[in-house]
Structures are given as structure tokens and as C-alpha cells.
Amino acid sequence: MKLVIMIPCLNEEATLPLVLKSIPKQIKGIDKIETLIIDDGSSDKTRAVAKALGVKHFLIHTTNQGLSRSFRHGLNRALEMGADIIVLTEGDNQYPQSKIPDLIKPILNGTADTVIADRQTQTIAHFSRRKKFFQKLGTGVLNLAAGTNVPDAISGFRAYSRTAAMQINPIADYSWATETTIQAAHKGHKIAILPIKTNPMLRESRQFKNSWQHIRRSSVTIVRAFIMYRPYALFFSVSALLLVVGLIPLINFLVTDLTATHPLGPHHLQSLIIGSMLIVGAFVSFTLGVIADLIRINRMLLEDLLEISKKQSYTSKLARLVKKP
Ligand SMILES: Nc1nc2c(ncn2[C@@H]2O[C@H](COP(=O)(O)OP(=O)(O)O)[C@@H](O)[C@H]2O)c(=O)[nH]1
Ligand SMILES: [Mg+2]
Numbered sequence: 001m002k003l004v005i006m007i008p009c010l011n012e013e014a015t016l017p018l019v020l021k022s023i024p025k026q027i028k029g030i031d032k033i034e035t036l037i038i039d040d041g042s043s044d045k046t047r048a049v050a051k052a053l054g055v056k057h058f059l060i061h062t063t064n065q066g067l068s069r070s071f072r073h074g075l076n077r078a079l080e081m082g083a084d085i086i087v088l089t090e091g092d093n094q095y096p097q098s099k100i101p102d103l104i105k106p107i108l109n110g111t112a113d114t115v116i117a118d119r120q121t122q123t124i125a126h127f128s129r130r131k132k133f134f135q136k137l138g139t140g141v142l143n144l145a146a147g148t149n150v151p152d153a154i155s156g157f158r159a160y161s162r163t164a165a166m167q168i169n170p171i172a173d174y175s176w177a178t179e180t181t182i183q184a185a186h187k188g189h190k191i192a193i194l195p196i197k198t199n200p201m202l203r204e205s206r207q208f209k210n211s212w213q214h215i216r217r218s219s220v221t222i223v224r225a226f227i228m229y230r231p232y233a234l235f236f237s238v239s240a241l242l243l244v245v246g247l248i249p250l251i252n253f254l255v256t257d258l259t260a261t262h263p264l265g266p267h268h269l270q271s272l273i274i275g276s277m278l279i280v281g282a283f284v285s286f287t288l289g290v291i292a293d294l295i296r297i298n299r300m301l302l303e304d305l306l307e308i309s310k311k312q313s314y315t316s317k318l319a320r321l322v323k324k325p
Helices: 016-021 046-052 067-080 097-108 129-146 162-167 176-186 211-229 231-258 269-323
Strands: 002-009 032-040 057-061 085-088 114-118 158-161 191-195
Touching (some): 002 067, 002 097, 032 046, 032 067, 046 057, 057 067, 067 085, 085 162, 097 114, 097 191, 129 176, 129 211, 162 176, 162 269, 176 191, 176 211, 211 231, 211 269
Parallel strands (some): 002 085
Antiparallel strands (some): 085 158, 114 158
């Protein structure tokens, strides 16, 4: 069993040594532990510091590409390296690496495909009340959209089985955590939760400069996920709403028209126009739902093909690596 611990880093020379030193050297049930540093265009000595502490695997972005892409590229590299389990942690020593054995236990036992650490954010002293509120709100909306019960939707301390890592295909440039949680839920992955206590803060989060930016990005991800995974739920609901609202003025027109005693009496033409427009809108929304659902089915087939091709490609790359003296 091979465990790859991937750490995306953007200028983490100060805190990375603490992270690397706290990674357990041995874990029961694991034969090999390897660390993969994803250097996301650091301009400091992140790489040199990691090398000096024995890290052998690096994925280098020559320019800063953001955490979502770093995560996506890192996941693929870890699979290429032959990881059976992949752990994600951060370079700012926010998470307790000593808990990695507990984090991967459900995967080793075969009881989960993904494990997400729960920071128990409501108890973190340095989180403001506003931050706690938005964290709770965001997590609530995500759970509603994904049908999950994850207490900390944006936790960056996670473990994935090889199969789970092959099946998630993050595409967004932001909100990888929200996106991959939704994908895991839709793929039917079993998600386990590990409550943890984070380490004392060494620096502010650089990812979320303000709550509004975070909300905007997460909302886009959640709406997009709805359109991707449950388009009929969205478009058919809009269609049904427009249909009902449109029928009211239309019936009003028909009733007044049929009951008019004089041909030049009131006909409520406005009701006819508004009702017709709303019903056309309902039809358009219904049609979009059908098309989006067909695209969803196609994407599911493509994702199955992608998984097969990833399996083949990673297995042959691994075989070549093993053959090398
Ligand atoms: N902020 C930021 N972090 C990055 C980027 N690329 C990689 N990272 C790494 O992603 C992890 C999370 O960033 P951090 O600022 O701690 O944000 P947090 O997730 O809110 O704690 C750290 O290990 C960073 O070094 C990037 O473009 N921006
Ligand atoms: Mg952090």
C-alpha cells in the first residue's frame, strides 16, 4: 500500500518544515509513504527547504495557477506515482499531520472512499463570528445541493482512495473543495468525517480574502453543479413555476372572452400576452432541461471512458517506472 501526501505550496518556506517534520514516518497498513510538493510558482525557497528535508517528488508550476489547478494536477501526479491512498494537506501547518493515520483508516478498512477532516470551525477561537456564520451557511447549501452531511465543506485536509481520485474530475478554477465534494456524492462515494483540532494559526488564509468573494465563487460552483448533475431538477422546477403563473392570466383571458356578452366588450388582451409569454418561457425551460439532461448522460459516459483511460495510462506509466533500474 502506497500513500502519497500532496502539499500544494505557494511561498511556504517558513512553515513547510513544520509540516514535513510532523508527517508520520510509519503508518500501520502502509508500506511506503511519499510526499509530493506542488510548487505553485513560489518565489521563495519553498523547493530548497523541501529538498533539504528529504522530499523527492515535485510538481512545478512555473507561474502561479491557483489552488484548484494545483489540486487537479497533484491528484494526477499522485496517481501516476502509484498512490493507493492520497492525502491532501496544506503548507501553512494549519492541519495536524499526526492525524494522517486516523484520516486514512476508513480507506484502509474499506469503509470509505473519501475522508474529510472536520475543523469544528464553530469552536475555532480566531475565526470571527461572520466567518463562522458564512462557513455554516456555505456548508448547509452545499449539503442541500449534494445530498451530503459534511460538517466542513471547505476543509483542506482530506484523504482519497485511488478509485475515488480517478473518478473525480475537478474543472472549476476555484472552489475545488466544494466541487469535488459534490462530485464524490454524485459518484456514490462513501464520505467519512474525522473531527480534528487545527494547529495554532501561523498566518492568515491567503485563499479567502473576504467572505463575499468566497460566497460568490461557491455559489457559482453550486449552481453549476446543479446544472451539471441535476439539470432536470432546476429547469423543470422553473418550467413548472412559469407554467402555473402563466396559466392564471391565460385562464382569466379565456373566461372573460367566453363570457363576454358584447363582441366589443372587455377581452383582457394583456392577460393573453403575459400568459402566452410565461408559457413560452415554461416550454423553453422544459426543453433546456431535456437537452441538459441528455448532455449529463453523455458526460457520464465520457467520465467512464476517462476513468478507463486514466487506469490504463497510469498502470502502464507505473509499469515503465518499476522496470527502470
Ligand atoms: N492562497 C493560495 N494558496 C495556494 C495557491 N497555490 C497553492 N496554494 C497553497 O494552498 C494551501 C491553502 O492556502 P491558504 O492560504 O492556507 O488558505 P486556506 O485554505 O484558507 O487555509 C497552502 O498550502 C498554499 O500554499 C494559490 O494560488 N493561492
Ligand atoms: Mg491554510
